[in-house]
Amino acid sequence: MAKASSHHLKYRRCIGTSQLDSTLRYTSIFIILIAFLEFSGVSDFAADTYSLATSPTPRSIKSTADAFPITNTPRPGFSPAVTRLQKESDHQRRLRRNREKLNFLYKNVDPQTTLAKHIKSSKREPPASDKPTFMLEMHWNEENFEDKVCRIHNACLKKDGSVLVHAWMKSQQHHLRECGVRKVVYMESEKEFDEGDKADKAMDLFGVQPTRYHIPHFLTDILPMIYASEVLRPTSSSMKAKSVCEAPKKRRCSKHVNKEKLFPGFFAEDRLGELAVSSWVPQLAAMLPGRPTARFSSEIFNNTDKACFRSIISYEIGSHVRSGPEWYGEAKMFENHGITRASVLRNTTGRCRVHITILNRFGWETRAGYLVGRDITNIDDLTDAIQKLSKKEAYKNVDAKVAVEYFENKSFAEQVDIMQKADVILGVHGAGLGNLVFARQDTPFLEILPFTYYAGPFDSIAAALYLQYSRIVAEPDTKNFFECIEARARRENDESIARKAKSLWNEAVKRRKESGDLNYLTCHKFRSKSLSSMKICSRSQRLKVDIRETAKRLLNMAQHVCGRKTED
Structure with missing residues (x-):
């Protein structure tokens, strides 16, 4: 029995020696690998590799990505190539998470539900209304005294657009004017405020003019509201707001209401309420600070000529928001949804990759x-011209990646994603350019305008968002213009419409040829029927653009993004 045990022990020792040799052999291989990685400057990567190899395989690890989690901060010791890959992976992950967030702005809601119906079925519980104080708060960005925001407590909005305030505010007329209140009516007594819907009297209404439903107009109306909400309750480190408070005699200003207690709302056209929640405008509205409730004209003034609110916030911001690029980079609307406003500009050595995004539109066939x-x-x-021109010596350091996008078949989240990736944007005039709000700061933006047609507001929107705006005019499309204007004339049963419009058109084409200016643009005041039809047909x-000129301008913009001198 003892012999058997001795033989068994010898056998076990033999097996153990074999295992030890194998372990030493593999360990030697890993030590050599670590030394190589250390020599290459990737010491942390080597340490992680050794740690993973010499420890039991964790059951939770399902892939290499799980084994090597990527963080926002590059690890010290990483080579530039590894750091670049790490950042790109992290950027892709952030974009994916943003898409997931944006796809659930209206969670568990039928995409075809109208905004008005959704608001009625999901009313939020308003905060407890403050006791009437009738105080007037005035706020402004201390770096720009021209832009004023007033919060008028316990005020009413009348059907004719005037604001009903307490009589003591007669002494504050100049402040109200500075904040954009043009028409003021004074209460005879405080009891006038007691009338009206209870829910409205717990709401803080932003703006006294109805917000329009069409994308460019909605954006024009809503940008000052975003700015006002930040001035009213500063939430970014770059926004330093000053404020004063006025109250009637023998009363004092109560403590300012905290931002989280605000119940924001905005006055909107009825047509905005008819839009499906999946459409662009309601999606953007859901991103606004405090997710304000839309109050529609037909609801506010239903069998009454006034609606009273806990406060009305009025503002005079000017033709565009002049708050500064730093503030826009930190505004809660962007920050809360993971949208970066970081500048696209960079200083690079060597080859510089630039994403040129062309926003095209689908054409469609008319009944005619x-x-x-x-x-x-x-x-x-x-696109071919851009690629060919980029290979020339003047642009040898620019690695231009061109993408043509059509927003008609993209979800809201996909549109945001496209704008976040773009370094240079070429866009056709139209509602899709409302997505400029999601472009990064300093993005060069070239707008294509139809011949003889010029309209805002994308130049002003670009200025407000600190984008670098320029425009290019397409060649005259005489065939389509004439077919359109003739159809309009037949509809109106007035041949003079076509005759006048064609005459104006031919004159504009002639002037363009004589001037030699490819960007010649005539601006008309469309007062008569013929000119109104001309505007529609323009x-x-x-759109056919000058290939070489457009490609050159886009590549010059790409060079500017890379910090290089542009070509003449």
Whole structure:
């Protein structure tokens, strides 16, 4: 029995020696690998590799990505190539998470539900209304005294657009004017405020003019509201607001209401309420600070000529928000949804990759059988020209990646994603350019306008968002313009409409040729029927751009993004 045990022990020792040799052999391989990685400057990566290899395989690790978690801060010791890959992976992850967030702005809601119906079915519980104080708060950005924001406590909005305030505010008329209140009516007694809907009297209404439903107009109306909410309750480190408070005699200003107690709302056109919650405007509205409730004209003034609110916030911001790029980079609307406003500008050595995004439109066929829609007809030639020109010596350090996008078939989240990735933007005039609000600061933006047609507000929106705006005018599309204007004349049963419009058009084309200016643009005041029809038909042109000129301008913009001198 003892012999058997001795033999068994010897056998076990033999097996143990074999295992030890194997372990030493693999350990030696890993030590050599670690030494190589250490020599390459990737010491942390080597340490993680050794730690993972010499420890039991964790059951939770399902892939290499799980084994090596990527963080926002590059680890010391990483080579530039590894750091770049790490940042790109992290950026992709952030974009994916943003898409997931934006896709659930209206969680568990039928996408075809109208905004008005959704608001009625999901009313939030308003905060407890303060006791009437009738105080007037005035706020402004201390770096820009021109932009004023007033919060008028316990005020009413009348159907004719005037603001009903307490009589003591007669002494504050100049402040009210500075804040954009043009029409003021004074209460005869405080009891006038007691009338009205209880829910409205717990709401803080931003703006006294109805917010429009069309994307460019909605954005124009809403940008000052975003700014006002930040001035009213500063939430960014770059926004330093000053404020004063006025109250009637023998009363004192109560403690200012904290931002989280605000119950924001905005006055909106009825047509905005008819939009499906999945459409662009309601999606953007859901991102606004405090997620304000829309109050529609037909609801506010239902069988009454006034609606009273806990406070009305009025503001005089000017033609565009002049708050500064630093504030826009930190505004809660962007920060809360993971949207970066960091500048696209960079100083690089060597080859610089730039994403040039072209926002095109789908053309469509009219009943008369011709295509309209402001689509770029020579888009393929343009993309080819950009790629060919980028290979020339002048642009040898620019690695231009061109993408043509159509927002008509993209979700809201996908549109945000596209704008966040863009370094240079070429866009056709139209509602889709409302997505400029999601572009990064200093992004060069080139707008294509139809011949003879000029309209805002994208130049002003670009200025407010600190984008670098310029424009280019498409070649005249005489065929489509004439077909459109003739159809309009037949509809109106007035041939003079077509005759006058064609005469104006031919004159504009002649002047363009004589001037030699490819960007020649005539601006008309459309007062008569013929000029009104001309405006509509100018918008319906298909767009052919000068290939070489447009490609050159886009690549010069790309060079500017990379911190290089642009070509003349």
